[in-house]
Amino acid sequence: MKKIDVSRSVAAGKRCFLTFYIERRLYALPAEWVVEVIRIPFVARVPQAPRALLGVANLRGAVLPLASLRVLLGIDDTNESATSRAIVCDGGAPIAIAVDAVDALVTIESGHVETQPAQLNVSGERLKGVFSLGEGRGAVKILDLQSLLAEAFAEHARPQRRIAAESASAAPRTSEPTVERDTLISFDVAEQEFALELGAVQEIISLPNSTAALPRAEALVMGMMSFREQLLPLLSLRGLLGFAPASASDAREKIVVVSVGGALVGLVVDRARAIVSADRRRIDPLPSVLSARADGEARIRAIYRSEDGSRLISILAPEQLFREDVMQRLGSEHRAVPPKEQSGKADEEHKFLIFRLDDDEFGLPIEAVDEVTHVPDKITRVPKTPKFLEGVINLRGEVLPVVDQRRRFDMPQLNQGDRRCLIVVRTERHRAGLIVDSVSEVLRTPADSIEAAPELTGDITRLVHGVVNLGRKGRIVLLLDPAELLTRAEHALLHAFESKARARS
DSSP states (O other), X not given: OOOOOOTTTSOTXXXXXXXXXXXXXXXXXXXXXXXXXXXXXXXXXOTTOOTTEEEEEEETTEEEEEEEHHHHTTOOOOOOOTTOEEEEEESSSEEEEEESEEEEEEEEEGGGOBSOOGGGOOTTOOEEEEEEOSTTOOEEEEEOHHHHHHHHSOOOOOOOOOSHHHHHHHSOOOSSOOOOEEEEXXXXXXXXXXXXXXXXXXXXXXXXXXOBOOTTOOTTEEEEEEETTEEEEEEEHHHXXXXXXXXXXXXXXXXXXXXXXXXXXXEEESEEEEEEEEEGGGEEEOOHHHHTGGGGTTOEEEEEEOTTSOOEEEEEOGGGGXXXXXXXXXXXXXXXXXXXXXXXXXXXXXXXXXXXXXXXXXXXXXXXEEXXXXXXXXXXXXXXXXXXXXXXXXXXXEEEEEEEHHHHTTOOOOOTTOOOEEEEEEOSSOEEEEEESEEEEEEEEEGGGEEXXXXXXXXXXXXXXXXXXXXXXXXXXXXXXXXXXXXXXXXXXXXXXXXHHHHHO
């Protein structure tokens, strides 16, 4: 993943931070760690993962873990709200962290960052520093995200991979070209999404309660404010883009500070939206029929089409907001689209049986599955056996232990009368039946489409040894290792139980 490049927009001796809220507390992360900010994505939950790990998510074809910062900080987790966001970070290993709300992108003098904030620590926090926003806004705590993650997730070396699919997924992929990306800062104006390239944005700040008005100024001139020991003129981006003024303020307006011709200007937007890592191949110049409209007053430099097709973001350039002749040259500006390379060799395929527990999908190597059948009406309970062992059944003359996967994964039981399935699996030492909610399909997938499971899950990496990311279908399938469905202690208990069952038969 491409990190945010703040070198063009932050002067020497200054540091840039992304600030955000957790339970009304204001925290920050260095902007160079932040790849982008996105809405909370759909996640595939990882069974028996640490509580802070919400699951794994699909980000433009890449699988990354999503962690709850509320849980990492020891705060009771709550359902996400309309303001919740995921901050995609790459401070070593890519990870997304869920926060209550994103506040702003701020630039601070390096000397104003206090690196010994121990007195501000509260239970659960791990801090790297603190800085003040001034004007009575209080202090912002800089989180030590690596320490929080290291404390919450046990670090274990990944075990030897057990199937050829994993070996193939570990090999570097050379058939796909490197995707070049631009980092955009997006915001809403008149219920439409616009953006500026990160290099054009100096800072994003909140609109102050009061500004100095200018007499006889145009309606789009909203006044002036003091900003870093200088006067910052404030202009309404609604007015610059030809929209009507907002009927009322909802207290979410932000000021996007940009440099135009060497001077700083504050563009007032309805609200900040997101940090977007945009694939350059999906950034198109404005169609010439629109760029020529009204002698170049269209103001839009290009359009970004999001990967899932749900968003169109109009990209602005600060100079175009003030110079009418720039739009006339847009028709001749085209971004080079790198040719799509194709692999001349067919990929080796692997097959997995896909089953569901709730809305989560899991896969087992098809060679480990003996059969799939309905759960028998009669399962004989066996006293003094582990809770995961539902009992035994007689399957064509063989005594077969049955494991309830919901119990195994500490999930609530389904209501009686459900249509559950029994998957009979075979490992080197055992043969057992797994009760699951349903079986959906046999999935064929190329070996190089199988990705390694996230590293943050500790011992769970032995159970979830890979991920199949079906991003276009909105699905993530966790691949399970049949030999690791039980712990070592449970393997021993099951082995002893099978030995006694065979002796009685």
